[in-house]
Amino acid sequence: MEQQASKHEQVKQHLHKEITEGNYEPGEKLPSEKRLCDYFKVSRVTVRHALQNLENDGFIYRKQGVGAFVSNQNYKSNLVRLTDFAEDMRQAGLQSSSRLIELKKVDPIKEVNEILDIRPDMKLIQVDRVRLGSGKPIAFDTTWLPPGYGQLLFDEDLTTQTIYNIIEEKYEIPINAGSYRITAANANKFISKHLKLSEGDAVLEIDRCSRTTGNKKVYFQKRYYNPTHVSYVMELSRTDESQGPSKQGLPLKEFSPRFAK
Structure with missing residues (x-):
């Protein structure tokens, strides 16, 4: 039996689709955590986890005390996400x-x-x-x-x-x-x-x-x-695009498993 997507993954997937389909413009603010909790009928922990994953993947950025905003998709996140x-x-x-x-x-x-x-x-x-x-x-x-x-x-x-x-x-x-x-x-x-x-x-x-x-x-x-x-x-970046060649090593952009079909 297939393992169903967790609640935070379902929230993430929904928001990801909304962003990639252009329902939100770069720089536009997402609904508040409370509104997302009410809409998806999930806990604040679940919403925060979904937002964290979207941020790690480079789709949003957050301002403390203000909220979450849609990133410019011309830029990619340098973070690697913990998955199950x-x-x-x-x-x-x-x-x-x-x-x-x-x-x-x-x-x-x-x-x-x-x-x-x-x-x-x-x-x-x-x-x-x-x-x-x-x-x-x-x-x-x-x-x-x-x-x-x-x-x-x-x-x-x-x-x-x-x-x-x-x-x-x-x-x-x-x-x-x-x-x-x-x-x-x-x-x-x-x-x-x-x-x-x-x-x-x-x-x-x-x-x-x-x-x-x-x-x-x-x-x-x-x-x-x-x-x-x-x-x-493993996907590495040789340079920091805005600063030229990095002197601190190679930023890790992706480190992920690939499975044979």
Whole structure:
């Protein structure tokens, strides 16, 4: 079953369409957050997340205390946006779903507890899932959460919902940022079975830690991609167009996954 777009993604898509179809002129102010909340019947957290994503993608800019305005589309944003699996699949034209392997409470794991900044004796909630793109096993995820966040998942359908959706939309806990580490790994017996690989085959490992307000860690995840289905593409700008060649390195304009059909 396809994972539906989250509420903030639906709001973003609607506003994006309005902007790209010319219903708003460059420099024109968008409706206030309150009006958007009333119109879409969503929370202010949801509207703010949608606006943040539009700003990250370069479609709007915001003035503190004034509101959000439509950008001149001749300019592109230099920001890279944090996305979840369902958003990546939709952008690739694939239907996203998950196969839940296990959701359980586990003993502390020294490395994970340190990453999550929680007590070394605190137990964890662990989620193992196969992530599917149009029915094909694209990736295998193991996710660890502190009990306070992890307990929110036990009554949810993790085959059709992402952790992002549950945490952000249902409980209004914004995922503001995340750190990524990308490396090569070899699939163990457990992972290779679920990704339909041979034990020891190469996989793309992505470790990421997502954070909410106050830099509080929400979860740490290890994702193993089948490299047959995914690669990452980086777009760099050699210069700051207004300043000439940059002396501070290359601005990162895009860093995003590309999925095989």
